[in-house]
Amino acid sequence: MEGVSVSIDRIVIDFTDVYWDFFNEFHKRICHFYGVKMTVGEKGFQYRIKINTGEHFLHISYKLVIAPKTRKNTLRIEVYPKSLVYFRHWLEQIRNYANQILFVRCDIAFDIPVSINDLFTMSKKGRKLRLFKGTRYYNGKHQRQEDGYCRVYDKKRQLLEIGRQKIKGELTRMEIVYAPKVNVNANLII
Numbered sequence: 001m002e003g004v005s006v007s008i009d010r011i012v013i014d015f016t017d018v019y020w021d022f023f024n025e026f027h028k029r030i031c032h033f034y035g036v037k038m039t040v041g042e043k044g045f046q047y048r049i050k051i052n053t054g055e056h057f058l059h060i061s062y063k064l065v066i067a068p069k070t071r072k073n074t075l076r077i078e079v080y081p082k083s084l085v086y087f088r089h090w091l092e093q094i095r096n097y098a099n100q101i102l103f104v105r106c107d108i109a110f111d112i113p114v115s116i117n118d119l120f121t122m123s124k125k126g127r128k129l130r131l132f133k134g135t136r137y138y139n140g141k142h143q144r145q146e147d148g149y150c151r152v153y154d155k156k157r158q159l160l161e162i163g164r165q166k167i168k169g170e171l172t173r174m175e176i177v178y179a180p181k182v183n184v185n186a187n188l189i190i
Contacts, residue, residue: 002113003112003113004110004111004112005110005111006108006109006111007081007108007109007111008106008107008108008109009080009106009107009108009175010078010079010080010106010107011079011081011084011103011105011106012076012077012078012103012104012105012106013076013077013079013101013102013103013104013186014074014075014076014100014101014102014104014183015074015075015076015077015094015095015097015098015100015101015102016074016098016099016100016101016102017073017074017098017099017100018062018072018073018074018075018094018097018098018099019071019072019097020063020071020072021071022097023047023062023073023075026090026093026094027047027049027060027062030049030051030090031049034051034053036049036050036051041065042065043065044061044064044065045061045062045063045064045065045076046062046063046064046065047061047062047063048060048061048062051087053086056080056082056083056086056087057078057079057080058078058079058083058087058090059077059078059079060075060076060077061075061076061077061078062074062075062076072099075094075098076104077091077094100185101185101186102183102184102185102186103180103183103184103185103186104179104183105177105178105179105180106178107175107176107177107178108175108176108177108178109173109174109175110173110174110175110176111155111171111172111173112171112172112173112174113169113170113171113172114170114172115154115170115172116134116136116152116153116154116170116172118170119152119172121136121138121150121152121174134153134154134157135151135152135153136150136151136152136153137149137150137151138150138151149176149177150174150175150176150177151175152172152173152175153172153173154171154172154173155171155172155173156169156170156171158173159171
């Protein structure tokens with residue numbers, strides 16, 4: 001099909017064995033710089049910082065809730081590939097205090113220049129289709145971060161709703177999660 005573009009939409013990276021003393025000071029500096037607050041959760045990661053400049057985003061999560069109490073924990077980032085350069089100063093600081101940097105997963109986006117109503121999608125692996133607010137999801141909600149999870153939605157409508165960009169013609173996005181079975185060393189990314 002002509003006009004289809006493929007890109008990496010989101011990257012997830014883990015920094016292992018990051019000391020609480022570093023994270024405590026780091027989160028104060030980055031939250032102050034971007035004017036955001038850290039939130040505390042009861043599921044997944046305990047501490048979360050969400051930075052969104054409009055063009056760039058960086059989500060930082062620290063310490064899994066279920067992890068045993070220790071002074072060293074995993075720090076996870078979720079970021080657009082183009083935002084790696086924008087947030088480089090902050091990410092280098094984390095890198096300097098981490099034992100390892102591991103690639104966890106990424107979303108691969110296929111932008112297809114047709115209406116979602118004219119696009120036929122199905123799972124060859126028997127994954128269950130769910131519809132929610134016009135988006136097609138393959139696999140269960142609890143499997144969002146697992147390899148092969150897929151969502152298909154009207155990208156043109158999404159861009160109009162968030163006021164980012166007006167495009168001509170139709171645009172449907174298909175996002176598929178790629179998550180290797182074993183986390184890959186990602187020192188070259190940052």
